[in-house]
Amino acid sequence: MNEFKLDNQPKISPGFKVPEGYFDTLSENINARLNADEPKVISLYQRHKKTIYAVAAVLAIALSVPFFMQQQPKVVSDLDQSVIEDYISYNTKMTPYELAEYLDKEDIEKLKVDFEIQDKVLEESLLNNIDVEQYIVN
Amino acid sequence: MVYYYSYYKLSNLQDEKVFIEELLNPKTQNKAFQVLLQQFQKPLYHHIRTIVLNHDDADDVLQNTFVKVFRYLKDFKGDSKLFSWMFRIATNEAITFLNQKAKKHNTTGVAIQTKTIDNLEADDYFDGDEIQLKLQKAIVLLPEKQQLVFKMKYFEELKYEEISEILGTSVGGLKASYHHAVKKIEEYMNIH
Numbered sequence: 210m211n212e213f214k215l216d217n218q219p220k221i222s223p224g225f226k227v228p229e230g231y232f233d234t235l236s237e238n239i240n241a242r243l244n245a246d247e248p249k250v251i252s253l254y255q256r257h258k259k260t261i262y263a264v265a266a267v268l269a270i271a272l273s274v275p276f277f278m279q280q281q282p283k284v285v286s287d288l289d290q291s292v293i294e295d296y297i298s299y300n301t302k303m304t305p306y307e308l309a310e311y312l313d314k315e316d317i318e319k320l321k322v323d324f325e326i327q328d329k330v331l332e333e334s335l336l337n338n339i340d341v342e343q344y345i346v347n
Numbered sequence: 348m349v350y351y352y353s354y355y356k357l358s359n360l361q362d363e364k365v366f367i368e369e370l371l372n373p374k375t376q377n378k379a380f381q382v383l384l385q386q387f388q389k390p391l392y393h394h395i396r397t398i399v400l401n402h403d404d405a406d407d408v409l410q411n412t413f414v415k416v417f418r419y420l421k422d423f424k425g426d427s428k429l430f431s432w433m434f435r436i437a438t439n440e441a442i443t444f445l446n447q448k449a450k451k452h453n454t455t456g457v458a459i460q461t462k463t464i465d466n467l468e469a470d471d472y473f474d475g476d477e478i479q480l481k482l483q484k485a486i487v488l489l490p491e492k493q494q495l496v497f498k499m500k501y502f503e504e505l506k507y508e509e510i511s512e513i514l515g516t517s518v519g520g521l522k523a524s525y526h527h528a529v530k531k532i533e534e535y536m537n538i539h
Contacts, residue, residue, distance in 0.1 A: 213536040215501070215529055221482050223502050224467075224475020225396050231406075232392075236384045239413045246414070 363429055370420055380417060387430070388413075390503070391437050397498040398441040400463045400483075402472040408444050412437045431512035438495070438513060460487045485535035489528055496521055497528040 211217075254261070297303070312320075369379040391412060396405040415436055423432055445456045452459065464487050467473045467480060475483070486494055495514065499505045500521075507518045514521070 213533050215533060218478075221479055222475075223397055223483070223498075224473055224479035225393075225400075225402070226472045226474055227392070228402060228472065231402075232388055235388055235392075235406075235409070236381065239384060239410055240381075242410060242414055243417055 364425075367423070367425055367429060371423075376420075380420075383416070383429075384413065387433055391433060394434060394499070394503060395437050395441045397502050398438070398495070399444060400460065400467070401470060404444065404448075408437070408440050411444075412440045415440065427512055431509060434513040435515075442491075456491070457487070481536060481539060482532065484539075485532040486528075488535065489531060492516075493524050493528040493531075496524040497532070500525050 215221075366379065366382075369375040370383065388409070392405060392409050395408045395412070396402070399405050399408055412433070416433055419436075423429070427435075442456075445459060449456045449459045464480075464483050467475070467483060486497060489497065492514075496510060499510045499513070500507070505513075507521050510516075510521050511518050516524075
C-alpha cells in the first residue's frame with residue numbers, strides 16, 4: 210500500500226449533506242427570529258401594563274391625600290360664623306358662666322354696648338319702677 | 348438531497364464600504380441585511396458545520412450567528428473586513444456551542460466530537476465514503492486550534508491571510524499549525 214499523502218490524493222470533501230430546501234427557508238427563519246426579537250421591547254411594557262397602572266393608581270391616591278387633608282380646614286373656615294355660634298349655643302350644655310371663662314379682656318371689650326342713656330330718662334324710669342329701690346339701697 | 352461545497356468567492360461584495368454604509372443606515376438596513384444573508388448563508392453554514400459536525404447543531408449556531416451579526420452591526424467598526432468579522436462571530440458561536448453541549452452532558456468538547464464522529468455513519472446528512480470518515484476521525488484527534496486551521500484551509504480553502512484575520516493568529520503560526528495537522532492526519536491515515 211502506498212504511503213498516504215494528502216497532496217497526492219484527490220481532494221477529500223467533508224462528506225456532509227444539507228437537507229433539501231434548507232437554504233430556501235433559512236433566511237425566512239432568521240427574519241422571523243429577528244422580527245420576534247423586535248416587538249419584545251414593546252411587550253415588556255405590555256407585560257407590565259397592569260403593574261404600571263396599579264402603581265400609577267396607588268401613587269395618584271397617595272399624592273392626593275395631603276391635598277385633601279389641606280382642603281378640609283378650609284371647608285370649616287368657610288362656614289358662616291353665625292352658624293357656628295348657633296350650633297354651639299343650641300347643641301352644647303355650656304352655661305353662660307362657662308362660656309364667659311373662654312372670653313378674654315378683648316372679647317369683653319367688644320361685647321360692651323354703649324346705650325347712651327340720658328340722665329332724665331333714667332330718673333323717670335327709676336321713679337316709675339319702685340321695685341328698683343332695693344337695688345339702690347344695696 | 349443537495350450536495351454542497353460549491354465554494355463561495357468571498358470577494359463578491361465589490362464595494363464593501365458602500366455596502367457597510369447601507370447596512371448601518373436604518374433606511375437601507377433591512378434590504379442590505381437580506382443581501383448579506385444570501386451572500387453569506389452558505390459559506391458560514393459550511394464553516395460552522397465542519398466545526399459542530401451535525402446539521403441540526405449547525406442550523407442552531409448559524410441562526411444565532413446571524414441574529415448576533417444583525418444585533419452588533421452598529422458596533423462593526425470596519426477595522427476588519429465584513430467577512431472576517433462574520434466568520435469570527437460564527438467560529439466563536441460554534442466553539443461556545445460545543446463547550447456548552449459538553450458541559451450539559453458533563454463531558455469535554457473532544458468527547459462530544461468523537462461521539463458525533465462515531466455516529467456519522469448513521470447520520471442521514473453524512474454520505475462520506477470510507478476515506479472521508481477516516482479523515483474526520485483523524486481530525487477529531489487534533490488539538491482545537493489545529494482542527495480549526497486544517498478545516499478552514501483544507502475544506503473551506505480559505506487563504507492564510509483570511510484565516511489570520513478571522514482567528515487573529517499570524518500567518519506564520521497558521522502555516523506551522525497546518526503543517527503539524529497534515530502530518531498527524533497522514534500518520535493516522537497510514538496506520539488505520
